[in-house]
Amino acid sequence: MTQSWWLNPCKRIDGLCVERAQERQQQLTKPAGSLGRLESLAVQLAGLQGQVKPSLAQVWIAIFAGDHGVVAEGVSAFPQEVTGQMLLNFVNGGAAISVLARQLGASLEVVDLGTVTSTLDLPGVRHLHIGAGTANFAQGPAMTQAQGEQALQAGRDSALRALASGAQLFIGGEMGIGNTTAASALACALLDCPVAHLTGPGTGLDAAGVSHKAQVIERALALHAAQRGDALHTLFNLGGFEIAALVGAYLACAQEGVAVLVDGFICSVAALLAVRLNPQVRPWLLFGHRGAEPGHRHVLETLEAEPVLELGLRLGEGSGAALAVPLLRLACELHGQMATFTEAAVADRPA
Structure with missing residues (x-):
């Protein structure tokens, strides 16, 4: 190692x-x-x-993207190509987080860790090509240890760029079709909580779809049960490249002294992983909102987190955290x- x-x-x-x-x-x-x-x-x-x-004039938003092999199990309402298509939308300014970053005057960085559209070469996107998405974690580990460590380092590198830019607040966002399945699986493993309690519709599954998604997660948890007590290997077995990058970013921010504003369910699962790996991270984490995914509430309770907003959001991209920035800025100004x-x-x- x-x-x-x-x-x-x-x-x-x-x-x-x-x-x-x-x-x-x-x-x-x-x-x-x-x-x-x-x-x-x-x-x-x-x-x-x-x-x-304190001041929050300088805000850094990093969007980490990656595809998920578990999509082959039919756990998403959207096709996997959407991940790559959204990367273009981010840098073209058409995504929700793009609009919010402009309104906040925030720096927006887009990092592609590995998508199925491996030929992507978009100006304004950092393409790292760790792999063509993760492997199907219902059949084996999502990533190798080398890939996992690369993803952690990618998040750390983004945090260091934020620090160098003078950022006073770091927001991580994510994009990856299938990533609520990965986040739910990770949350179940970390919290030892019933799968049905933590599995939601993600991008819009119906009741049958949610039930199927839960069954896939059950199989995966059984497959990887031997390493369930090891947070790092649980991340590598069940996570996504973008989730690992978020973990790395949160860890590095806490080590370097940059406050973090955590977004929704997927980002909160990454925050939980960061805290399990290094408990000293926890004081550096503020939480932007409580989202609509059922698992989010459980993760926030475990972290003893009190989010700033509760608006029924489930978009991801860092959007809920970005929406909380004006309130934090006003708190500082007052x-x-x-x-x-x-x-x-x-x-x-x-x-």
Whole structure:
């Protein structure tokens, strides 16, 4: 095995900045706690950024794409070619995340880790060609260890580019037909939860389709049961290239000190994997929204995560996290720009 960089220590939260940000919140011209979670989010970001008045002017969004061999089992309502077609849509500006990135003034990076359309060569896309998608995990491991480590490193590389760009917040998104099947399988393995509780319609399966998808996941879990307690090999056995890249990105962000805003179900499963591999990652993760996939709620509860939004979203692409950015920015602006009682010559409540 190559050096396990993912086990390296994560950066420590700046406790002094947290204390000073909390003190500032108590001095602002409002009743204590009256801005609810906006206050705690600003304080949390202060600790992550190491400054009493945090800022989210620079946001980095990375979309990781990869195809899934398990699609051969008939688990998706969409054909696999859609993954490659959406890559073009991302860079042409027509996808939801493309619109959101423009509106936020965020950097948008698109990374193709390996699709079935292996001839793709799109300007504006980083094509890594780890493989023509993963193998069918209902018949064997989804990827080799070498492929898995390449995907982890791809996520790490994106996080390092974000750091170099001056990003204050990292959002990971995903694209890959069949990836809710992979995420559900991973969640079942990690949480030891019944498959029926964590399997949903994904891109729009009907009840019969969801039932079939659950049966495929059951078979896969039985096949890979021997390594179920090993988070890394569970990822390689059941995951996707894009899920592994998200794991690598989250790990690297925590190690380098960049706050992460986690998107929906698939990204939250990647976050859970990152935390299982290196528990020091957890304080660096904020969660954008609670999505409509049934498994998402279970994963968030396990991570003791309180998402910013709940809008019934199930698009992926990082879109739910991107939608939460304006609220986080406003939390920072309120925290940084409101006057204190002393500055505004407003009487505070008696001590």
